[in-house]
Amino acid sequence: xxxxxxxxxxxxxxxxxxxxxxxxxxxxxxxxxxxxxxxxxxxxxxxxxxxxxxxxxxxxxxxxxxxxxxxxxxxxxxxxxxxxxxxxxxxxxxxxxxxxxxxxxxxxxxxxxxxxxxxxxxxxxxxxxxxxxxxxxxxxxxxxxxxxxxxxxxxxxxxxxxxxxxxxxxxxxxxxxxxxxxxxxxxxxxxxxxxxxxxxxxxxxxxxxxxxxxxxxxxxxxxxxxxxxxxxxxxxxxxxxxxxxxxxxxxxxxxxxxxxxxxxxxxxxxxxxxxxxxxxxxxxxxxxxxxxxxxxxxxxxxxxxxxxxxxxxxxxxxxxxxxxxxxxx
Amino acid sequence: xxxxxxxxxxxxxxxxxxxxxxxxxxxxxxxxxxxxxxxxxxxxxxxxxxxxxxxxxxxxxxxxxxxxxxxxxxxxxxxxxxxxxxxxxxxxxxxxxxxxxxxxxxxxxxxxxxxxxxxxxxxxxxxxxxxxxxxxxxxxxxxxxxxxxxxxxxxxxxxxxxxxxxxxxxxxxxxxxxxxxxxxxxxxxxxxxxxxxxxxxxxxxxxxxxxxxxxxxxxxxxxxxxxxxxxxxxxxxxxxxxxxxxxxxxxxxxxxxxxxxxxxxxxxxxxxxxxxxxxxxxxxxxxxxxxxxxxxxxxxxxxxxxxxxxxxxxxxxxxxxxxxxxxxx
Numbered sequence: 001x002x003x004x005x006x007x008x009x010x011x012x013x014x015x016x017x018x019x020x021x022x023x024x025x026x027x028x029x030x031x032x033x034x035x036x037x038x039x040x041x042x043x044x045x046x047x048x049x050x051x052x053x054x055x056x057x058x059x060x061x062x063x064x065x066x067x068x069x070x071x072x073x074x075x076x077x078x079x080x081x082x083x084x085x086x087x088x089x090x091x092x093x094x095x096x097x098x099x100x101x102x103x104x105x106x107x108x109x110x111x112x113x114x115x116x117x118x119x120x121x122x123x124x125x126x127x128x129x130x131x132x133x134x135x136x137x138x139x140x141x142x143x144x145x146x147x148x149x150x151x152x153x154x155x156x157x158x159x160x161x162x163x164x165x166x167x168x169x170x171x172x173x174x175x176x177x178x179x180x181x182x183x184x185x186x187x188x189x190x191x192x193x194x195x196x197x198x199x200x201x202x203x204x205x206x207x208x209x210x211x212x213x214x215x216x217x218x219x220x221x222x223x224x225x226x227x228x229x230x231x232x233x234x235x236x237x238x239x240x241x242x243x244x245x246x247x248x249x250x251x252x253x254x255x256x257x258x259x260x261x262x263x264x265x266x267x268x269x270x271x272x273x274x275x276x277x278x279x280x281x282x283x284x285x286x287x288x289x290x291x292x293x294x295x296x297x298x299x300x301x302x303x304x305x306x307x308x309x310x311x312x313x314x315x316x317x318x319x320x321x322x323x324x325x326x327x328x329x
Numbered sequence: 330x331x332x333x334x335x336x337x338x339x340x341x342x343x344x345x346x347x348x349x350x351x352x353x354x355x356x357x358x359x360x361x362x363x364x365x366x367x368x369x370x371x372x373x374x375x376x377x378x379x380x381x382x383x384x385x386x387x388x389x390x391x392x393x394x395x396x397x398x399x400x401x402x403x404x405x406x407x408x409x410x411x412x413x414x415x416x417x418x419x420x421x422x423x424x425x426x427x428x429x430x431x432x433x434x435x436x437x438x439x440x441x442x443x444x445x446x447x448x449x450x451x452x453x454x455x456x457x458x459x460x461x462x463x464x465x466x467x468x469x470x471x472x473x474x475x476x477x478x479x480x481x482x483x484x485x486x487x488x489x490x491x492x493x494x495x496x497x498x499x500x501x502x503x504x505x506x507x508x509x510x511x512x513x514x515x516x517x518x519x520x521x522x523x524x525x526x527x528x529x530x531x532x533x534x535x536x537x538x539x540x541x542x543x544x545x546x547x548x549x550x551x552x553x554x555x556x557x558x559x560x561x562x563x564x565x566x567x568x569x570x571x572x573x574x575x576x577x578x579x580x581x582x583x584x585x586x587x588x589x590x591x592x593x594x595x596x597x598x599x600x601x602x603x604x605x606x607x608x609x610x611x612x613x614x615x616x617x618x619x620x621x622x623x624x625x626x627x628x629x630x631x632x633x634x635x636x637x638x639x640x641x642x643x644x645x646x647x648x649x650x651x652x653x654x655x656x657x658x
Contacts (some may be wrong), residue, residue, distance in 0.1 A: 081353075144627050150479035152521055152560065175505040190495075191610035192481055192562065192569050194622050195394035196637045199601040203624045212627075225628035229571040229636065231481065233521065234563050240521050242479035242558040242571075272528040281520035293523050295532045298541075299475050299554035307523045307558065 001029035003063050004328070005087065007056055007078060008070030009033035010042060012160040013092060016318035017068050018046050024322060027329070034060050036074075060148070061085035066325050069093060071317070083119035088328060090121050090321045094206070096212055097122040104217050108265040109136045112329045121324055124218060125210040126316030127151050127230065127239055132218050133289040134243065134308045137263035138256055139219060143248025145302070146225040149211060149241055153196060153230060154280060156237035156312050158183050166234055184232060193232040205230055221292040238280035239312045246303045253296050253304055260291050265315070270294050278309035286311050287319045330358040331658070332392050334416065336385055336407060337399030339371060340361050341489040342421060344398050345647035347375050353651060356658070365390050376636035390414035395654050397446050398422060400646070412448035416658060419450050419650045423535070426451040426543055433546050437594040438465045438651040443656045450653055453547060454539040455645030456480050456559065458622075459568055462618040462644070463637045466592035467585055468548060472577025474631070475554040478540060478570055482525060482559060484611060485566035487512050495563055513561060522561040534559055567609035568641045575632045582625050582633055594644070599623050607638035613641050616642045616648045 003020070008014040014035070021028060033044060033053045040055040054060065056074055058081040061067055067082040067089045069075045077091035082089050096102040098302050103113035104122045109132050114121060124132070131149060138144060155162035161183045169179045169189035185195060197206035204212075211228040233240075261268045269278050270292040278290035289310040297303030310316055333350070337343040343364070350357060361380045362373060369384040371616045383389065385403055387410040390396055396411040398404045404422035411418050425431040432442035433451045438461050443450060453461070460478060465482060484491035490512045498508045498518035510516050514524060526535035533541075540557040562569075590597045599609050599621040607619035618639040626632030639645055 058408060071477065132468040148477045148573045148628070149628075152481065152562070158557065170499050171503045174500045181642060185604045186608060187610055190564050191608055192564060194569075194571075194606050195601070195604065202627070203599075203601050203622070227573065227626040227628040227632070227634060229573075229634050231569075231571065231636075233481070234519065235521060236519050240523075240560075242523075244477045244556065244558075244573075257433070270532075271523070272532050275514045275524065277523050279515060279520055281516055293532070294557065297477075299477070299556040303556070305556060305558050306561075 002065040003030040003032070004028050005032040005034055005061060005064045006070065007011055007034045007067060007074050008072060009044065009053055010035045010039040011070050012156060012163065013070040013315055013317045016313045017070065018044070020314070020318050020322045022047055027324065030063070032060070032064060061087050066090065066328060068309060068321050068325065073074055079120055088117065088119060088121065090123060090324050092123040092317055092321055094210065095126060096120050096123065098217065104214060105131050105324050106218055106320060107327055108133050108263070111216050111327055113285040114324060119252060123317065123321045123324065124214045125207070126157060126312045127207065127241065128211050128214040129316050129320050130239055130289050130308060130310035131211065131241055131243060132215055132304065133265050133310070134260070134291050135245070137259040137266065138247065139161070140244060141255060141259045142251040144224060144245060145248050146246040148244040149226070149228045151228070151230045152235070152240040154235040154237045154239055154312050155188060155232065157196065159190045159240070163236055166236065174191065179222045188232060188234050190234060195228070196230045196232055235280045236284065237311060237313055237317060238283045240280050241308045243306050243308055244297060244303060245306070249261050250302050253294055256304060257294055265289055268292065278307060280309055283309045284311050285314065287314050289315055330356045331360070331394040332359040333357050334361040334390060334393045334396040334411070335399065336363045336396060336403050337401060338373065338382055339364045340399050341366040341485055341492065341642055342646045343399040345642045346399065346651065347373070349643070349647050349651045351376055355651060355654065357640070359392070361371055361393060372527040390416050390465040395419065395657060397650050397654065408449055417446065417448060417450065419452060419653050421452040421646055421650055423454065423539065425449050426453060427546065433543060434653050435461050435547055435649060436656055437462050437592070439547050440656055443653060451524050452646065452650045452653065453543045454536065455486060455641045456482060456536065456568055456570065457540050457543040458645050458649050459618050459637060459639035460540065460570055460572060461544055462594050462639070463572065463573070463589070463620050463635065466588040466595065467574060467576065471580040471590045472585060473553060473574060474577050475575040478555070478557045480557070480559045481562045481564070483566045483568055483641050484517060484561065486525065486568070492565055495565065517561060519563060523558070525559045525561055529552040564609045565613065566641055567612045567638050568645060569609050570637045572635050572637055573626060573632060573645060574635070575629055579631050583624055586623055594618055595620055597621065607636060609638055613639045613640050614643065616643050618644055
């Protein structure tokens, strides 16, 4: 049994941590719920107990074995204190992901990297996790020469406020009222915003660089050729990705399909004749990464296309972090 | 002055024909509105006249110089009759696009192809038109080695019924009612459907093959390497496309930006510091193709990414057809 803390327990990812720990029967002795001052005092029911949310401070981690950080600025502020208190931090923020001293782990891809942690293990970006789970069996089968990915990302990536903003805008539209944007830089209802996170080098967004650099780190291939375009879409909580892959070795689509079908954490839904393919509305609340629309890319010799969907809050965040915690046990 | 017929005058594209003919002051003598039997007798106000919709028959085209076909099955049924009556048909359906006897024209790209028509000129698929307008200046500047495109297509691509279905689903959701799908194979509100048109060879959809084969025909490069993934998104009427291009010759992003800025029919909106980039909600009811998020693709030597948005009903259909009609004058 272990003592767990959840930092950011009242947000979208924090709430999902609670659900997943219960579902997976994670062996918890004490569960400490931490959040900002604003949420302190809230009471949350979990597994027959009523837990009170406490304000996160540098002293919040005494006796804690594993601290799950849901993300945001709490990580840079409190993760080191948690480590100093003897906890292992599993951090969902982007703060430590590219730190060479911190392993970046997707259990289906690089579980062995958990071993060399020095107190912090980083949980990758949601879009990255969903992509690498689908790329791993292909990498093992045929190698990866190049990836071109375009994303279709749900508003849940901006947390509970993002989900609420889409709902509010759609309701306002239905009632002929004005649509108000505060979470996203522009209206998201009935629109697409081709910018996620801040702009960085080369006019790429930080989200686009995360998909490139985190994937290279997870596969331990710093030169892996990847380019990404990330786009916010008016969908509540599953991310979708159109992925074009050029492999190192020539393999058939059916060999790739077979490898994906056998891969842990992957479900192939790909029956055009029945209109079966992955879709975000039907992939929410699931832990698996769904792959479909598998096709040869006739524009090159060793290429193919696939359409990948995964729940951003679950496999893209909370589930992956809890799986890392399970590896630690 | 010329006598015009619009076939499918009461649909989304047909209605747009009426707006655009008026806006562009197209020199019309008689305007004959044709539609299915169901719509016959409807009266439509246009330029101070009240026009009555007539049922389309094989005899509907006497005295007509140019017949604009909005699309659908009317084209296969009546286009030849219109030609036999002496009209030039500009056809928005997919029926004749790949016919070697029929030019497929985007005025910004291959206006000269209008000259060799034998009675029918085909208007390309909406996603194809939007893409080729953005590709043309790049093709002229640096050549095109390969294109990988993922689309984000509005419900207007399924006509007026598609627009109504998204609106009705969103209103039902707002009121806690059941969402009903009849136009699209699955729910489209808050969802993505990675299938447009029917499935064909290699598990590509017909829409995906259109983007490949029509682009090759328009550029007169049958071997142009293109692969496409087409996806329906819950947006009302502009299509968006994430386009990755590998050029034949090495050029800088700023050279490409300059070429796009000067190109007819293209507007570059690309200022990350001000959060300016093309978005479908703000590109509707416009004739131009908007290009932004221009970036070098660091995964190859001669590649870059761009994000392209265009109004599916206007430049993607009606505007392009009226531009072809203008070329005929």
